[in-house]
Amino acid sequence: MKITFVMATTSLAGGDRVIAIYAERLKKRGHEVLVVSLPYPKPRLREQAKSLLKGRGWISVPKDRPTHIANVDVPHKVLETWRPVTDADVPDADVVVATWWETAEWVWRLSPSKGAKVYFVQDYEVWGGSLERVDASYRLPLQKIVIAGWLRDLLQERFNQASLALIPNSVELEKFYAPPRGKQPSPTVGLTYSTMYKKGCDISIQAYNIARKVIPNLRLIVFGSSSLSPDLPLPEDVEYRFCPPQDTLKELYSQCDAWLFGARIDGFGLPILEAMACRTPVIGTPAGAAPELLADGVGVLVKPEDPEDMARAIEQICKLSESEWRAMSDAAYARATSYTWEEATHCFEAALYAAIDRSKQSDVLGHASHN
Numbered sequence: 264m265k266i267t268f269v270m271a272t273t274s275l276a277g278g279d280r281v282i283a284i285y286a287e288r289l290k291k292r293g294h295e296v297l298v299v300s301l302p303y304p305k306p307r308l309r310e311q312a313k314s315l316l317k318g319r320g321w322i323s324v325p326k327d328r329p330t331h332i333a334n335v336d337v338p339h340k341v342l343e344t345w346r347p348v349t350d351a352d353v354p355d356a357d358v359v360v361a362t363w364w365e366t367a368e369w370v371w372r373l374s375p376s377k378g379a380k381v382y383f384v385q386d387y388e389v390w391g392g393s394l395e396r397v398d399a400s401y402r403l404p405l406q407k408i409v410i411a412g413w414l415r416d417l418l419q420e421r422f423n424q425a426s427l428a429l430i431p432n433s434v435e436l437e438k439f440y441a442p443p444r445g446k447q448p449s450p451t452v453g454l455t456y457s458t459m460y461k462k463g464c465d466i467s468i469q470a471y472n473i474a475r476k477v478i479p480n481l482r483l484i485v486f487g488s489s490s491l492s493p494d495l496p497l498p499e500d501v502e503y504r505f506c507p508p509q510d511t512l513k514e515l516y517s518q519c520d521a522w523l524f525g526a527r528i529d530g531f532g533l534p535i536l537e538a539m540a541c542r543t544p545v546i547g548t549p550a551g552a553a554p555e556l557l558a559d560g561v562g563v564l565v566k567p568e569d570p571e572d573m574a575r576a577i578e579q580i581c582k583l584s585e586s587e588w589r590a591m592s593d594a595a596y597a598r599a600t601s602y603t604w605e606e607a608t609h610c611f612e613a614a615l616y617a618a619i620d621r622s623k624q625s626d627v628l629g630h631a632s633h634n
Contacts (some may be wrong), residue, residue: 264289264615265356267378268350268368270300273339275506277533278385280331280576281410281432282362287335288608290379293488299353303328305343329488329506350374358615364388364400371403379622381427382407384414386530390461395475398422406618410531411552420482427621428614433604434536435489438509441517441541441596446588449480450581453519453543455534456487456503458495460552463525463548465495466515470523470573472498516541520588521563521580525573526550538598542592545560546576560591561598 268286282298292494306536319565327356332339341350342352348369353359354377361370367382379523382405399409401418406427409415418424454467475481475498485497486504497503504515516522522538524547532551539545545562557564583591 264296264358264619265295265354265378266615267353267356267359268296268298268383269353269359269361269365269370270298270332271365272303273300273328273332275299275329275331275579278362280533281385282383282388283331283335283337284324284604285333285608285611286337286437288604289612290337292608292612293611295356297340297354297356298332298341299342300332301342301345301348301424302487303311333558334509335340337606338411344633347372351376353377357619360615361405364392364397367400367403367405368396369407379615379618380405381618384409384418384426384530387414387528390528391458402503406621408614409604412503412555413551414530423469423623428610430607430610430614431555432533432536433602433607434533434540434542434599435604436600439513439516439537439599440524440627441543442560443589443593444542445459445519445585445606446583447482447518447520449482451482451484451485452479452521452523452546452577453515453538454523454525456489456491456495456497458489458492461526461528463527466527466548466573467523468495468497469570470525473570473574474577476631477574477579481577481581486512486515510625512537515522516543519543521546521577523548523577524548525570526553527531527567532556536599538593542593542596544580546573548573548578556598559594561594562591 268282286296286298310477313428331364350373355376356513359370359378361367361382370380384407401442402421407424408428409426409429410432415429418426457464471483483501485501485505488506501532516538522545524532524535524545526548529551532553535545535547535553535556546565547557548567549564565572565576
């Protein structure tokens with residue numbers, strides 16, 4: 264197959280990691296894969312003025328932002344300016360995959376020669392645009408692949424759209440792993456820092472602060488790709504690892520007795536699987552795939568918007584005996600490693616073939632109806 268992935272800007276976001284994994288693995292399977300994306304937009308004058316008024320200085324855009332796409336051996340075309348992707352930007356192919364609500368609009372307008380049109384839905388992206396346009400993107404007659412049951416149900420119930428395939432994410436076991444271990448000498452929890460409200464980082468930080476009143480020697484490990492914001496401060500004694508090398512993430516996960524996932528909205532929640540693959544139990548809100556991933560005592564599911572409930576879960580895990588904690592750690596590892604990216608890629612590849620077949624059948628029916 265000739266496959267084109269159409270992205271907005273590329274970054275270190277979890278959704279971009281998933282696209283990069285599929286692009287690289289499909290290429291290794293012998294397919295001709297191209298990623299087309301946009302450059303990072305320059306801040307608008309209003310955004311610059313707001314930053315200056317708040318004393319944060321002039322916003323600069325680094326030329327070489329770290330991205331997951333840059334870390335894989337896949338051809339990557341970046342357009343010269345932020346604008347819609349058109350026929351002139353993409354080659355003729357067998358299938359073209361939209362990966363974000365705006366890219367769905369662009370892919371829908373492409374010529375049939377650019378391939379069967381697929382929409383890879385990883386979240387309900389109302390946080391990234393106007394509700395009317397975002398919802399309209401899901402109503403487009405693009406063939407849709409989703410990553411979680413809640414997205415499949417949302418498309419069916421809200422937009423009357425049947426999904427072509429539900430393909431859950433896996434975890435890169437060559438990057439995220441740890442040998443069996445016991446509890447930390449000092450009780451330790453971790454979280455991924457993000458200033459996006461939907462990620463619920465504030466909930467996890469509040470939970471840590473509450474739990475520390477009961478467990479004075481509780482430690483916190485934090486990493487992320489967002490710059491620290493004065494609107495979302497970390498406790499004074501906490502070190503922040505900003506954009507740590509990808510090959511060091513397993514070490515950070517492995518230093519924790521529990522990982523905190525406080526998301527309000529999330530398409531899937533890759534840090535859940537990454538932590539579990541490193542044998543770290545997860546305490547999470549019921550966002551994304553957390554209800555499925557943390558079921559059956561593999562982790563602890565807590566109430567949404569409830570730092571106190573998350574704090575109680577921190578205390579619960581920290582008070583486990585060594586054998587009890589090891590049992591939960593082993594169960595988390597078993598859950599995370601029960602489904603591989605090789606299996607997921609096989610399903611994704613099959614879904615793309617199915618999309619091509621359906622597109623051809625639709626073309627035949629459409630031609631027949633005009634005769």
